[in-house]
Amino acid sequence: MDFLSNITIPLAAIASTLLLSILALKIFAGIGPEKKRKKRYHPVAGTLYHQILNFHRLHDYYTDLARKYKTFRLVGIDHNEVYITDPANVEYILKTNFHNYGKGSFHYNRLTDFFGDGIFAVDGAKWRHQRKVASYDFSTRILRVFSSTVFQSNAAKLAHKVSEYTNSNQAMDVQDLFMKSTMDTIFKVAFGIELNTLYGSSKEGNTFSKAFDDSSEVTLWRYVDVFWKMKRFLNIGTESELKRNTKVLDEYVYKLIRRKKEQISCQQNPMKKEDILSRFLELSKDDPKNMNDRYLRDIILNFIIAGKDTTAVTLSWFFYMLCKNPRVQEKVAQEVKVVMEANDKTPINEFATSLTEEAINKMNYLHAALTETLRLYPAVPVDGKFCHSDDTLPDGFDVRRGDTVAYVPYAMGRMKFLWGEDAEVFRPERWLDVNGTFQPESSFKFTAFQAGPRTCLGKEFAYRQMKIFAAVLLRFFTFKLSDENKHVKYRTMLTLHISEALQLLALPREI
Template sequence: MHNKLVCKIFQPSLSFSFHKYKYSHLSISKAIKSHSLFHFIKLTATKLTHNHLINNMFLSLFLFFILGFLTHSLKLHLKFPPIYGPSSYPILGCLISFYKNRHRLLDWYTQLLSDSPTQTILVQRFGAPRTIITANPDNVEYMLKTNFINYPKGKPFTDILGDFLGRGIFNVDGELWNAQRKLASHEFSTNSLREFVVKTLQEVVENRLIPLLIQAAKSGKVLDLQEVLRRFAFDTICKVSLGTDPHCLDDLSHVPVLVDSFDTASRACAMRGMAPVYAIWKSKRALNLGSEKKLKENVKRVHCCIDEIIEKKKEKITNENGGDLLSRLLIAGHEDEVVRDMVISFLMAGRDTTSSALTWLFWLTTNHPNIKNEMIDEITSINNGDKALEFDELKEMKYLAACLNESMRLYPPVAWDSKHAAKDDILPDGTRVQKGNRVTYFQYGMGRMEEIWGKDRLEFKPDRWIDENGGLKSVSPYKYPVFQAGPRVCLGKEMAFTQMKYVLASVLRRFEIKPVNAEKPVFLPLLTAHMVGGFNVRIYERVE
């Protein structure tokens, strides 16, 4: 039966339709016409055998490469210790875990770092560069000082902030950074700038901030202290950096164009950095959609405002006047665009960082009355309020400095900072770094590491910063990198402490602050940290 069926199928009278598939130099149709059916079948079988051999050869090569890859991976595994990290999957990496924890990223990372034997973790997720996050002080020192040259900001970082900060000092590397650093370092170290800062603080605090708080106390209205402090900081930094006055504290119901545009641009840049897949914001930028469209529009407004201020300043400036930074930069003869980018960087650093630190410390004082009373005792023992505060008096206030340090340990104005490896490297804890990897040191998590701060790490204890002689303890900046460390250490650290101490001393000795809500506020890490929903309080004048 089987043989009959075969014969019937291959009867010459049966019609076939063949496409011309080439086997060697003969097509199937040509083979049928030139040779017998038997020869055709034999030829086909030979070619199938030949193809089978080729397939086997490719399979062998594939297995050889897989084996080589696995061998190489095993060697790396034996040579380098495995890196702890969240659950990860092929292609997606830890994207699922990242998405699940997106509303508590800081505490999620902190827990992972605490569980890691080296306080270092690896985060790999689809659409983002391979990221190493560390809370290990040895790694931080290595990145920020020992091998500083291998850990620049890098292109991925400058892409995120480049549209806003341009070529400002916080967003550049190499020679351009070095030149701006030298210039800024010189200006920040002058006594004339220090005197100008204190004079500005006296004016803004006494003529605007204190009257505003007195009015709030009389009216009994709820005040968003975070917003007040941000406006105060913007008025102050604009006067110091630009020599101009936006009058943000004059009317809390009105938001000046520069302030509104600055806030919107900052938030949009922060969203870029927090995007689970970087391609999303890059696509939106290319198509000019959503938050990227807003960013573009508001950056343009910020640039227009600053450019207008620069032009007006150039019309009035002489070699003899101008205590503000803008005047100093213009007198030095720098290009307008470079000056603008530097000034925008100063505005960002000087506004949100100090207001964030002050907001969290004021909240902490409402929960720790004994600590608040110690702060007031120190303030009144140095200056009882019968005259304006002076720079030397502020330097004497060690306990205020300890309280600020402790507050920023728990609630740092900048939760993390990232670099990008220029070359392959190995961190002191043995973590292997590949060229192009994002390497992040995590200030928020470092402030909560038992290995660094002990079992009471979650408690607010300013005394941990005071030595046995009542002075301020010296703590390694690599354990406490709130102001960065190494060659890129914050130039405005002294200015920031001067401003924060001035506000604390002026407010605490005159007013009681009572939060409207008893719940613990939520820490939101944008470009600089914010308190979600603001810090709503009622103000009461102190009775001696």
């Protein structure tokens, strides 16, 4: 008995140990029902400190890290920032699990002094309301016809302005000209107001434009400045600058709203509402509590950054790339000539008016060249979302509630795993099939216009404006850099402005 007892006790212990070991192995291997997957997070590639050090080249810094990690984390004081370039992850946050990735308080708090409660800063009911109204406006034929007429008129004005530089053999800051021209365009299309900053007749308009650009830069700086809230409270430094600039914006926009209300009250035909602001003012009559002047101010500023900055910076980079690639410039100019069948006696205004929607839709190479520009120089180079609850991305890595998840169009356009070995080469032909017809890519790979429920409503609007402007300018002029050796850089803002000036020379084109 003692012998058996002495054997039974160790056997029982061994059996228990084996059983526990097997159970542990099953749990560890995920075989048993008690499986609890260990969280996996993307590799840490840097910190907030590294962002500050690289702020002057922030998008290239992200690109360097993306080449190494594809998706990576930057560690902040109270949250992580996850940056993604994988289209599967992009589709997941912009479409599949859209409701878990919005602006959230993190982005709203940083954007609201500039954007207010406009569509680029909010989620929920306010976002849906503005999206719905804007979607209706962009789909109406009356706005499409009206906007095309404005594009043609302002493209002709810009061409005449370029002629002045050509005749005097002077270099011009083409980005400044595009900024002024697109500002005039968006004010006319969206608000029905003739601003005319292109010819400098509106000092107030020029002051507004500068305040707008400076506000954009300071707003982006908030994302790396851990002391921005304290500076805002004390009203010092960049926050004091932002406050002064937003005051300029507010005074101008409120005056615009008052002027527009007066125009509408005096209209002979109140049913004819071509511009977008008139539509919102009409809606405000039914909901004066929510659609007040402050809310209208926010909507206006969001439309301006959507319609002015994005188009102007894209056209600026486009002409820069044409100057760096004369073969492409000539090929675009030749396509415009063939499609329009224009002779060398056609004046600028008449040529601009003849650029119908049907005509510009035939310009596949021009469309490809603009798209190639957006691939390498997207107007919005990085776009961040806020993670509302713990989640797992398609690549198997986890993100925590409170993290920001940003897709990076600038870096994505330079990824070889997406675009091949020549990813950093400007080659419009990559967008054309064997017949020369434009072939789009997935919006989760080419993210210049976002994707999913937040896809840019003004995408076709922007392409139409850019194609009309480009066609008019390239029909009458050949462009080249005034200094072929100057390295062009971007200014780190919400949109991808060219830093300083883009000085070009324009020569009359020989037809």
